Amino acid sequence: MSEPVLSVRDLRTTFPLGGEPVPVVDGVGFEVASGEVLALVGESGCGKSVTALSILRLVPRPGRVAAGHLRLCGRDVLSLPVREMRRVRGADAAMIFQEPMTSLNPVVSVGAQVVEAIRLHERVSASQARRRTIELFESVRIPDPAERVDSYPHQLSGGLKQRVMIAMALALRPRLLVADEPTTALDVTIQAQILELLRELQRELGTAILLITHDLGVVNELADRIAVMYAGRIVEEGTREEILARARHPYTQGLLRAVPSLGRRGERLAEIPGVVPSPIEWSRGCPFRTRCPRVLPACAETMPAPTRLSTTHASRCHAVAAEVST
Amino acid sequence: MVEPHVASNLVVAVLVAGALFVARAVRKSDLWRGSLRELARRRPLALGVVAIYVLVALLDSVAWTGGGAVGAQGDQLALHEPRSVVDRLFPGDFGERSYSVPLASAEFYGGAALRHPGRHWLGTDILGRDILHLTLKGARIALLIGGFTSLIVIPLALLFGVSAGYFGGRVDDAVFFLISVLASIPGLLLLIVLVMVMGRGAVQVCIALGVTSWVGFCRVARGETLKLRELDYVQAARALGVSELRIILRHVVPNLLHLVVITFVLLFSGLVLSEAILAWLGIGIDGSWGQMIDQARDELSRDPIIWWNLAAASAALFGLILAVNFVGDAVRDVLDPRTLREDR
Amino acid sequence: MTPGSPPPILRVEGLRTWFPIRKGLLQRSAGWVRAVDGVDLSIPAGRTLALVGESGCGKSTVGRSLLRLVEPQAGRVWLDGVDLLALRTQDLRPHRRAIQIVFQDPIASLDPRMRVRDAIAEGMQAFGIGSDEAERTERVRALFERVRLDPDQIWRYPHEFSGGQRQRICIARALAVEPRVLVCDEATSALDVSIQAQILNLLRDLQAELGLAYLFITHDLGVVRYLADRVAVMYVGQIVEEGDTERIFRDPRHPYTRALLAAVPSIDPARRGIAARVGGDVPSPAHPPSGCRFHTRCPEAFERCPREEPLLYPVGDGASRCFLADQAR
Numbered sequence: 001m002s003e004p005v006l007s008v009r010d011l012r013t014t015f016p017l018g019g020e021p022v023p024v025v026d027g028v029g030f031e032v033a034s035g036e037v038l039a040l041v042g043e044s045g046c047g048k049s050v051t052a053l054s055i056l057r058l059v060p061r062p063g064r065v066a067a068g069h070l071r072l073c074g075r076d077v078l079s080l081p082v083r084e085m086r087r088v089r090g091a092d093a094a095m096i097f098q099e100p101m102t103s104l105n106p107v108v109s110v111g112a113q114v115v116e117a118i119r120l121h122e123r124v125s126a127s128q129a130r131r132r133t134i135e136l137f138e139s140v141r142i143p144d145p146a147e148r149v150d151s152y153p154h155q156l157s158g159g160l161k162q163r164v165m166i167a168m169a170l171a172l173r174p175r176l177l178v179a180d181e182p183t184t185a186l187d188v189t190i191q192a193q194i195l196e197l198l199r200e201l202q203r204e205l206g207t208a209i210l211l212i213t214h215d216l217g218v219v220n221e222l223a224d225r226i227a228v229m230y231a232g233r234i235v236e237e238g239t240r241e242e243i244l245a246r247a248r249h250p251y252t253q254g255l256l257r258a259v260p261s262l263g264r265r266g267e268r269l270a271e272i273p274g275v276v277p278s279p280i281e282w283s284r285g286c287p288f289r290t291r292c293p294r295v296l297p298a299c300a301e302t303m304p305a306p307t308r309l310s311t312t313h314a315s316r317c318h319a320v321a322a323e324v325s326t
Numbered sequence: 327m328v329e330p331h332v333a334s335n336l337v338v339a340v341l342v343a344g345a346l347f348v349a350r351a352v353r354k355s356d357l358w359r360g361s362l363r364e365l366a367r368r369r370p371l372a373l374g375v376v377a378i379y380v381l382v383a384l385l386d387s388v389a390w391t392g393g394g395a396v397g398a399q400g401d402q403l404a405l406h407e408p409r410s411v412v413d414r415l416f417p418g419d420f421g422e423r424s425y426s427v428p429l430a431s432a433e434f435y436g437g438a439a440l441r442h443p444g445r446h447w448l449g450t451d452i453l454g455r456d457i458l459h460l461t462l463k464g465a466r467i468a469l470l471i472g473g474f475t476s477l478i479v480i481p482l483a484l485l486f487g488v489s490a491g492y493f494g495g496r497v498d499d500a501v502f503f504l505i506s507v508l509a510s511i512p513g514l515l516l517l518i519v520l521v522m523v524m525g526r527g528a529v530q531v532c533i534a535l536g537v538t539s540w541v542g543f544c545r546v547a548r549g550e551t552l553k554l555r556e557l558d559y560v561q562a563a564r565a566l567g568v569s570e571l572r573i574i575l576r577h578v579v580p581n582l583l584h585l586v587v588i589t590f591v592l593l594f595s596g597l598v599l600s601e602a603i604l605a606w607l608g609i610g611i612d613g614s615w616g617q618m619i620d621q622a623r624d625e626l627s628r629d630p631i632i633w634w635n636l637a638a639a640s641a642a643l644f645g646l647i648l649a650v651n652f653v654g655d656a657v658r659d660v661l662d663p664r665t666l667r668e669d670r
Numbered sequence: 671m672t673p674g675s676p677p678p679i680l681r682v683e684g685l686r687t688w689f690p691i692r693k694g695l696l697q698r699s700a701g702w703v704r705a706v707d708g709v710d711l712s713i714p715a716g717r718t719l720a721l722v723g724e725s726g727c728g729k730s731t732v733g734r735s736l737l738r739l740v741e742p743q744a745g746r747v748w749l750d751g752v753d754l755l756a757l758r759t760q761d762l763r764p765h766r767r768a769i770q771i772v773f774q775d776p777i778a779s780l781d782p783r784m785r786v787r788d789a790i791a792e793g794m795q796a797f798g799i800g801s802d803e804a805e806r807t808e809r810v811r812a813l814f815e816r817v818r819l820d821p822d823q824i825w826r827y828p829h830e831f832s833g834g835q836r837q838r839i840c841i842a843r844a845l846a847v848e849p850r851v852l853v854c855d856e857a858t859s860a861l862d863v864s865i866q867a868q869i870l871n872l873l874r875d876l877q878a879e880l881g882l883a884y885l886f887i888t889h890d891l892g893v894v895r896y897l898a899d900r901v902a903v904m905y906v907g908q909i910v911e912e913g914d915t916e917r918i919f920r921d922p923r924h925p926y927t928r929a930l931l932a933a934v935p936s937i938d939p940a941r942r943g944i945a946a947r948v949g950g951d952v953p954s955p956a957h958p959p960s961g962c963r964f965h966t967r968c969p970e971a972f973e974r975c976p977r978e979e980p981l982l983y984p985v986g987d988g989a990s991r992c993f994l995a996d997q998a999r
Contacts, residue, residue: 043862044833157951158725187724188889192933192946214863217935220942244939258867260896261937268874269867269896275832276862356827357783558773559781559789562840565737566793566847567766576792580783 003074004031005176005208006055006093011068013047013054015279021066022279025051026232027303028068032176037202037209039219042229043255045276048212051229052178055210056095057085073175091121094169098181100161104153110164111137111149118171136167140197159190166197173205180212195221216259220244225312228252231277231287233303238313249315250292286318294319331389331408338387364660365653372652379465379646385411386466412462417442422454428634449634451621460618461638467614468646470528471535471601472594478536479593480586483543484579490544491551492574501548505541513538514603521609528611531604535597543589550585554578584661591654595647602643615639675899678712679883680736680769680851685709685745687728687735691956703956705731706742707907710982711885713851716877718884720898720915722891722930726952727904729887733853736885737771738762749851767797770844774856776836780828786839787824793847813842816879817872834865838872845876853885858893870897891934895919900988903927906963907955913988923990925968962993970994 011028014021025047032038040048053059055070057077070077073092080088089095097103105113114136115129124132130149137145140163153161162182169177182198183191199222202209211222219226219240226243228236228251236249247253257270274291286292289299298304298318306314307321352358366373389410422441425434431443440446448457490501508516520534554560555578563573602616610617622636687706690699705728713719721729735742738754747754749768757765773779780789790813791806793799800806811821817838828836837857844852854873858866870893876882886897894901895915902912903926911924922928929947936942948967953959959966965975974993982989983996 043864159951187952188891189724189929189933189946189948190951192935192944193949195935195944196946215935216863216937220937220939221935221944241939244937255864256937258864259937260867260870260890260892269871271868271871272864273868275834275865558775558779561734561739562771562773562779562843563792564739565766565771566843567763567796568792569796572796576784577781581781 004033004071005073006032006210007069007071008051008055009069011051011054011070012066013050013059013063014066015063017280021064023066023282024063024232024279025054026282028229028232028234030227030234030237032208032210034175035202035206035208036224037211037222039211039213039223039226040229041213041216041219041226043214043276045231045278046229047232048229049180052095052180052210052212055178056089056093058089058095087121090117090174091172092174093176093178094172094174095178095180096162096165096169096182098184100158100165100185101153103165104161106153109150109152110156110161111151114164114168114171117168121172132171133167136171137164139201140164140167140170141193142167157190158186159193162186162190162194163197166194166201170201170205170207174207176208176210178210178212181214182211183218184213184215191218198222216244216256217261228255231282232279233287233316235288235317236315237306238310242310242313246313248309248313248320249317250294250319251288252315254291254293286316292319296322329408331391331410334387334389338384342384361660365656368660369652369656372649372656375645375649376653379649380469382412382462383466383469386413386463389413410463412459415462416456416459420446420456420459422446422450424450424452424454425632426450426454428457434632448638451618451635452625457635457638460613460635461615461642463613464615464618464639464642465646467528467611468598468601468643471532471611471614472597472650474529475532475536475539475597476590476593478533479540479543480590482536483540484547484582484586486540487544487547488551488574488578488582491548492555492570492578498548501544505544508538509541517600517604518607518609521604526609531601531609531611535600539593539597539600543585543593546585546589547582550582551578554581588654588658588661591650591657595650595654598643598647615643619643675717676715679715679749680711680713680885681746681748682709682711682732682736683746683748685711685732685735685742685747687731687740687742689740701956703954704907704958705955706735707955707958709745709904709907709909711902711909711912713883713885714899715850715883716881717899718877718886718897720886720888720894720901721904722888722894722901723904724889724930724952726906726955728907728955729904730855732904733771733855733885733887736853737766737769739771764797767847768849769851769853770847770849771853771855772837772840772844772857774860776833776840776860777828779840780836782828785825785827786831789828790824790839790843790846793843797847799847809846810842813846816845816876817842832865834861834868837861837865837869841869841872841876845880849882851883851885853887855887856889857886859888859890866893873897891931903930906953906958908963908991909982910964910991911985911988912982913986917986917988923985923995924964924992925970925994926964927990929969962991 009029011025012023013025014023028051030038040051042048050059054065055072057065059065065078072088077088104110111130111133114133115126118124118129118132134145134149137148142148142160142163156164183194186194195218213219223240225239227234228243228249230251236243236247236252243252247256254270254272258272260269272291277287277290284303285301286299286303289295292299296318304316304318304321306316307324308314309324352362387410389408391408420442423433426440426446426449427434428447428449429444430440430449432439446456448461450456451460486501490498516538517534520537521531524530524533560573560577563577601610601614602619604610605614605616605620618639619636622639625632626636685706686708688702688704691701691703692699709732711719721732723729731740734740736747742755745755749765752765754762754765780786787807787810790810794806794809800809810824814821814824819835819838831839858869861869874897877884888894898915900913901915901918902909903924904910905926911918911922911927918927919931922931932947933944935944947969950967953963953966961976961978962980965971968975980991980993980996982991985995
């Protein structure tokens with residue numbers, strides 16, 4: 001299978017801020033191959049969630065996808081009529097969200113919600129759909145699945161609700177799963193369970209995953225490749241080892257050094273001074289220049305083009321480009 | 327004993343001063359200024375209409391004696407009657423003997439010539455009074471009902487609601503009991519009883535309306551206080567040793583103000599309409615549109631029909647309520663706490 | 671207590687905070703949520719004790735109970751020789767100065783309608799610090815500098831600052847009344863990683879400059895290792911293990927601590943494949959399991975565990991609430 005499940009090029013999504021449409025995702029491009037896990041990493045405000053919503057055309061009004069090319073399972077998503085898009089959502093690509101508490105309808109039983117998702121896309125009888133739901137609950141390791149089917153969301157813990165969400169998302173065997181901070185709201189022991197589950201399911205079903213998160217530990221557990229976002233743009237991209245062990249972009253390096261990990265004590269945490277600029281303040285030039293320890297005059301002029309560091313590793317930084325060419 | 331018109335002038339002076347004070351406070355606060363601008367942007371027409379009504383009401387509230395011409399039928403007494411700015415827009419002796427159609431030159435019954443032919447734009451009523459004059463004067467009554475009553479309702483509801491929400495426990499139980507009892511008595515019944523006990527008069531009717539309307543906002547204030555009380559910044563103030571009273575006045579009440587504004591605007595129309603019902607029962611305020619409508623009831627069954635007094639009062643009432651409701655919806659959208667907080 | 675550490679500035683004994691469950695029309699009490707069920711702590715002056723646990727373990731309630739933002743049912747909280755819980759509400763106020771709190775959500779922590787200068791000065795006013803408004807303004811400016819913010823911005827509103835800056839303002843507000851103990855209730859959990867690093871460094875520096883003691887409440891074990899001298903691990907209202915930070919990370923003696931540490935993903939690409947050591951969900955504090963509260967999920971449970979409630983058995987310089995620690999002696 002040579003064609004990637006998801007191919008994004010020059011994506012630009014804008015929101016009206018202060019009267020004008022301002023891009024919160026500006027020129028983002030990446031690919032997700034069949035069966036692989038790509039993590040989109042960044043801090044709040046970098047545009048990673050909006051990117052995920054743009055792929056499924058779920059950007060809330062008044063935002064809109066202003067430009068770009070999106071190919072999902074070989075089809076051009078941006079030009080599809082709305083009815084076709086509804087068929088794509090759920091069947092070709094499904095999404096799970098961060099807050100299990102608000103992602104499920106509180107007045108409908110969890111089983112009914114999964115059944116509804118199934119019957120929206122496939123012509124099966126209610127009892128067949130129910131049986132499939134129970135099987136799905138088993139596959140996501142929900143204990144007593146036959147009873148749980150009739151439970152209501154408030155009767156389930158956060159971890160169980162997230163498992164229900166995963167079951168619902170995988171019900172139609174989509175080729176791409178978009179997971180937006182799937183474990184951020186969960187306790188760490190529950191997070192470990194869910195990560196284990198996602199790994200197994202991904203291996204069994206061969207689903208590609210676009211993982212959106214800010215947690216580099218979660219990324220290390222799940223991702224094959226990583227793309228780092230800052231201020232609406234991808235600033236570095238590479239395999240898991242390349243990014244976590246050999247990052248070259250100053251932001252990625254700063255981020256890795258700022259994480260207090262279990263393996264270190266005593267030395268000061270490296271800070272990145274300053275704050276993330278708001279989308280209104282992004283102008284031409286590299287958005288990280290106000291906080292970068294390696295800033296050059298060129299950084300105020302143009303957004304750096306990607307510098308190839310290996311077949312899989314690229315970084316958008318003038319300083320890195322200068323190093324590589326010498 | 328202060329003459330009613332002097333008291334009225336004083337009240338207007340106080341209101342205008344109050345309005346200027348509020349305007350200054352709003353100008354200083356970016357939060358409120360932005361909201362006001364947004365409101366003016368969304369509903370300029372409705373705001374303009376409300377402003378016109380307010381202006382007319384104010385003009386009718388400023389009165390003094392003397393001046394103006396006294397006509398042939400004039401009384402010595404009439405010279406000493408206080409007349410407001412609105413009154414003075416019309417000639418001193420504008421009355422006819424009885425009904426006349428708008429812009430007519432002759433009486434409706436009998437066809438005798440009018441004293442001021444063609445000058446009664448909305449006709450005259452059974453006593454020969456100019457309908458336009460009466461309608462304009464009704465504005466003052468309507469705003470009195472809405473405004474004065476809200477002045478009673480809102481502080482009362484805030485006092486009980488915030489206390490119940492903040493202190494909880496027995497205070498909450500007591501207030502809850504009081505609210506439930508009040509809410510269980512049919513409003514109309516209570517209104518009638520109160521007015522009969524206190525007697526008829528603008529102030530008494532306003533008080534009665536106030537007593538029967540404060541429960542709704544009290545519940546809202548209590549609910550919102552319950553939420554605010556748990557917010558971290560209130561807890562932080564407690565940790566900092568700030569006294570409970572100061573916390574309520576500085577942290578809770580200011581963050582309820584947006585609800586106060588919304589409630590005020592929406593309560594207003596409800597109150598004015600309630601008075602119309604009271605007028606229909608015969609216990610309204612003299613000179614209100616509700617009373618005009620009530621008096622016009624009988625005339626609908628005459629033949630030929632007399633419609634112009636009913637139409638004028640209804641149109642005026644409808645216009646005010648409609649404009650206030652438009653403004654009210656816009657106010658609710660604009661003052662939504664999510665837009666007020668402007669987070670990054 | 672490790673030898674060589676200073677005497678405790680805050681000592682907690684037998685803290686119990688239970689919340690009533692009210693059901694039905696007449697709001698009858700139908701049981702209790704035992705959020706904090708017998709907690710003992712001590713914090714040496716100028717040091718940091720981390721209180722760690724997952725949601726529902728009661729760590730936030732401990733913090734609020736110390737400040738009497740919720741009222742405990744039982745226990746003693748000794749601060750400077752005075753038992754804070756024994757004081758009547760009127761007598762409590764002067765003692766509130768000594769222990770302050772920074773909350774998790776920087777947005778909800780500041781009144782959106784107050785300028786930040788007034789928010790910081792509010793505590794000063796309550797305790798009579800600073801003789802007039804002008805002097806208090808000067809103190810606020812000094813506090814802004816101490817938390818590394820631009821003093822010219824003290825007249826702005828909270829929404830004009832970013833999340834990390836707001837958290838600094840909350841720290842400044844707490845410092846304004848010159849406390850001896852600072853309770854940080856998940857103070858960095860809502861911040862981005864790079865901002866969190868700034869705040870953690872700031873807190874460390876402030877501790878060194880001012881000699882503050884911290885009770886750092888968190889679920890993030892990485893932060894614990896960076897900041898804390900001692901750690902106490904909580905599970906369903908009780909402390910299940912406590913001790914010196916290095917020892918706990920090197921040699922955890924309670925199965926829950928071991929499961930917690932094993933569950934934290936590392937960012938080292940060579941270390942992958944965390945296995946969830948415990949299944950199931952955290953029990954509700956309204957119905958804690960019988961005997962040892964962890965026995966329903968413990969991979970090392972045996973017959974004694976559901977029958978008897980374990981005590982805190984001494985382990986090195988700390989303790990572990992596990993029968994295995996009792997037998998190992």
